[in-house]
Amino acid sequence: MTSIPDAKAPAGEVVLEAVGLTKHFPVRRRLKDVFSRTHKAVHAVDDVHLTLRRGQVVALVGESGSGKSTVARLLAQLYPRTGGDIRLHGETTKVTSGSSFRRYAARVQMIFQDPFASLNPTHTIRYHLTRPLKIHGTAGDDLEKSLHELLERVSLTPPERYLDKFPHELSGGQRQRVAIARALGARPEALLADEPVSMLDVSIRLGVLNLLRDLKERLDLAILYITHDIASARYFADETMVMYAGRMVEGGDSETVTQAPAHPYTQLLIESAPDPDRLAGAADVADEDRGNGEPPSLINPPTGCRFHPRCPKAMARCSTDEPVRLEIGDVPGHWAACWLYDKNEVAK
C-alpha cells in the first residue's frame, strides 16, 4: 500500500530527451511515382517531445501502429531519425559508427516485448549476461560475482540454478527477468521497455512490473514504459503520454491523464478499456458518435489534427490547423494537443 511513489515527487535530473523527433519510412516507389516525382513515406513518428528523468517512469500509451515502438527504437538509436534531436544529458547525440553506438548503448538500454525471441536459444543464460559485462567493461575483477549480482538483482535466486540454463528451460517471466538483467549489465542510466509484459501470463505481469519499479528506485533509473494498456500505465508510471497516429496527443502525470482525460482520443481509449464494474448488459456500446472507426493511413495522414475524422467534437479548424500543445490548467504539466482547449475557442 505504501510503496507507490508520489507522482509529484521532485523531478530528477533530465537523462534523455527527444525534441521534435520525427521518423518517416520511405515507401517503395512504383513506376508511376518515378514520373510524378512523388516521394511517399509512412509518417510513423512526427514531432515527438519526450523527457526522461532520473528515477521516473514515463509511459507511452497508444494503439498498435501509433508509432510508440518506433519512438523507443529511435531513442535507442536503432533507427536513424528523419528529423529532430535526441539529447543525452542535454547533449545532442547521433550514432554514426559501431563504437559510438556502443558508447550510447552503455547508457541507454532497451528491453524488448518478446522474451521468447530476444534471447538466443543456443546460448546459456551465462553467455547472455557475460556479453554486456565484457562489452561495456562493467564486469570488474570478478566476473562470476558480477553475474550473481545481476541475477540476484532481478530476483532469480539462487543464481547458480539459472546461470547454466538455456532459455527454453525457463518460463516466460523468468526469461523476461533475464532480458532485464542483460540490460542492467551495461549499467545504463535509461531503460527503454517496449511492452515488457504484454507477452507474459497475466498472473506474472505484475511481478515483472513491480521488479522494474523496484529497480528504478534502487538504481535511480529513468524508464520509458511503452504499453497499449492504459490501466497499467496508471499503475506503474509517474507520467503518461498518449500517442495517436504518430503524434503525441496528451501528456501529464498518470493519475490526471487517466482520471481526467482531456483529449477526445484519450477519453475514447479510457472508455473502451475493459471495466469489470460495468457489468454485462449494462454496457451499450453501439453509440455512433464516440469516435468509432480506425486509425488513419500514415502515408497520407489527415490534415490538421490526425484524430479529426473520428473525433465526435471536431470543429471546422481541426481539419485544417495542426493543434499545438495547450495547457489544460487543472494540474501543472497536463497538456493536450487539441483545439478544444484553446483560450480563444473557449471564449467563443
Place this chain on the structure above:
Amino acid sequence: MTEPVLEIKNLNVDYGLGDQSVHAIRDVSLTLHRGEVLGLAGESGSGKSTLAYGMTRLLPPPGVITGGQVIYTPESGDPYDVLQLTDRQLRGFRWSETAIVFQGAMNSLNPVHKISTQLTDVLRAHEPKMSESSRNARAREMLKLVGIAADRMDAYPHQLSGGMRQRVMIGMALILQPQVVIMDEPTTALDVVMQRQILGQLIELRERLGFSVIFITHDLSLLVEFSNRIAIMYGGRIVEEAPASALYRDSLHPYSQGLLGSFPALRGPRRELTGIPGSPPDLKGMPSGCSFHPRCPKAFDPCATEIPVLTAHGDRSAACWLVER
C-alpha cells in the same frame, strides 16, 4: 435459468499416448445454457483452448479425447453425444450447430479468395440446394449484420483492416445460424477501441439471434463485463464457476482472487498489486493434490495431497479445500 444447450461431462483430453502422455484436460464438466455468454478464463497452458477444440472434436494430433461426453441439445429434437457422431454426422453438426472463431481469426481468411467466395463456400457445402443469387443475398445480409458495407463483398482480405477481417470471421461463423458459437481469444490481436466495438456488436447479435457463446480469453476484466457466467481454469481443471458479478465481487478460489488482483484498475483508488508468485505449472510435472497449492497463499494440510473436487454452493461452484471447510 434456461435449458442447457451444450453439456460437457467429465471430459478428459491427453496429448500423446502411453507413459509420455500429458493430461491437458482433466474431468471437466461444464454446462452452457441457451442464450448465455459463458466466459472461460485461464492462463496459457491452463487448457482453455484444448477444451474448446476437444468439445468440437477439432483436436489436432497428438491430442486424444480419453473420456467423457459432450451432449448437444438441438433446438428441436433429441439430445445427442457429439463425441459419438460418425464423420458424416459430424460434418453436418459442425458450423450449422456449433461454429468456432479461432484465435488470430483475422489471419485465417484465405488471401487469394474474395470475401464473397469464402462466405458463400460455407453455404455451398451445407445447403447445396440454395441458388447462387440467394447465397449471395445471404452473404450480403451477413456482412451488413456485422457492420460491413455490402459493396466490400468482392474485396480480398488484404484490402480490409484487422477489425473488419475479424467481423467477416464472426459473420462467417453466424451464417448458418448455429446454436453455439465458440470464440477462442477473438479480440486479443485488436486494439481496445476495436475490441469494444466488436464485442458490443456480438452481444447485440446474440440478443437478436439468440445463440449461446463460449468466450475464451485470459483477460478476466473483459469477461466480467461481457459474460453472464465465468468458469476459471487452472492446470487443466475448472477451479471455479460462478455468475460474472458474483465472481468479481467475491471469488471463492484463491486463484480467481489472484487473477482478479493481477489487473491494475483504471478507476477507483490506486492499490499496490502483487500478481501471483511463481509461474503456471508445467503439464508434464503437475504438482500433487491441488495443482495451485505451490503458488497459493492460503495452502494448508490437505492441499498438497488431495485433489479438491468442484462442488456446488448455490448457483456457483469451486474446487478448493478452503471452501469445503
